[in-house]
Amino acid sequence: MSSLLQFLRSTVFTKIVMAITGLLIIGFLIGHMLGNLLMFAGPEKINAYALGLKNLGPLLWLVRFAMIAAFGLHIWSSIELASRNKLARPVQYDTKKSLKSTFASRTMLVSGLAILFFVIYHLLHYTFGIIQPNTYYAGGYRMESTGEIVHHVYNMVVAGFQNPFIALSYIIALIFMSSHVSHATSSAFQTLGVMNPNIKKITSKIGPALAGLFLVGYLSIPIGVMIGVIKKAPDQKHVSTMTKDCPDTADCKCE
Numbered sequence: 587m588s589s590l591l592q593f594l595r596s597t598v599f600t601k602i603v604m605a606i607t608g609l610l611i612i613g614f615l616i617g618h619m620l621g622n623l624l625m626f627a628g629p630e631k632i633n634a635y636a637l638g639l640k641n642l643g644p645l646l647w648l649v650r651f652a653m654i655a656a657f658g659l660h661i662w663s664s665i666e667l668a669s670r671n672k673l674a675r676p677v678q679y680d681t682k683k684s685l686k687s688t689f690a691s692r693t694m695l696v697s698g699l700a701i702l703f704f705v706i707y708h709l710l711h712y713t714f715g716i717i718q719p720n721t722y723y724a725g726g727y728r729m730e731s732t733g734e735i736v737h738h739v740y741n742m743v744v745a746g747f748q749n750p751f752i753a754l755s756y757i758i759a760l761i762f763m764s765s766h767v768s769h770a771t772s773s774a775f776q777t778l779g780v781m782n783p784n785i786k787k788i789t790s791k792i793g794p795a796l797a798g799l800f801l802v803g804y805l806s807i808p809i810g811v812m813i814g815v816i817k818k819a820p821d822q823k824h825v826s827t828m829t830k831d832c833p834d835t836a837d838c839k840c841e
């Protein structure tokens with residue numbers, strides 16, 4: 587029992603928590619990026635995807651709780667490891683640049699903090715509609731397939747990135763995120779015991795490869811909006827005919 591407690595308090599356990607939660611977050615990032623790329627397929631596809639997620643009901647909440655726990659434990663383990671490092675080495679080295687260190691590895695704390703601020707800002711923007719509420723509540727979308735009126739996620743994202751300051755803030759945050767992922771992924775595999783030099787040769791390339799994929803996949807959306815490849819969807823007539831505020835009449839056009 588005491589050896590289990592000892593293990594739970596050990597640096598090795600904290601590093602394993604950091605590695606597993608980091609890989610879970612990367613799993614979410616891959617799924618979220620693939621979903622977001624539906625912006626290129628037009629409003630019908632991305633709005634149906636967003637509706638599909640909402641309709642998952644309890645399963646969606648299960649994933650949300652798992653992600654909140656993963657983010658929370660990831661932040662806890664980073665604080666824990668940083669403070670243990672400091673205690674173990676109260677006097678810092680004169681020069682911090684080790685031969686093998688990279689820009690990404692030296693800036694993990696800064697890029698991690700940037701991601702934390704970004705996620706809070708992003709949730710306030712697209713999930714809660716507190717930043718740019720006019721675009722969040724800018725009207726519904728009538729599904730061509732079912733006639734159902736749903737949240738116009740497509741136009742909300744386009745309107746968001748049509749603001750150059752918002753687009754730029756996303757671009758900067760996404761560069762930080764990719765830099766973090768680049769170092770973190772390889773480091774997570776090392777923590778989880780990938781010691782065989784042949785496998786290590788491959789895993790050390792997964793981080794930079796994922797970082798590149800995230801840069802291209804995520805950045806393509808704000809840049810796509812800025813250069814006009816992704817455009818606001820045309821207004822739909824009678825989009826709110828199902829609400830009592832907008833009866834179904836020929837001249838009714840609610841947005």
Ligand code: HEM
Pocket residue numbers: 615618622636650701705708709712713739743756760763804805807808
């Ligand atoms: C161009 C980049 C991105 C775009 C266009 C984007 C778009 C969106 C949209 C539209 C939503 C709301 C979905 C809805 O309510 O139907 C959302 C939610 C979310 N995004 Fe992003 N996102 C981007 C990047 C990121 C990144 C890099 C992260 C993490 C570091 C992230 C984390 C989240 C989280 C945690 C949610 C909440 C999910 C939920 O409500 O269950 N997003 N995103």
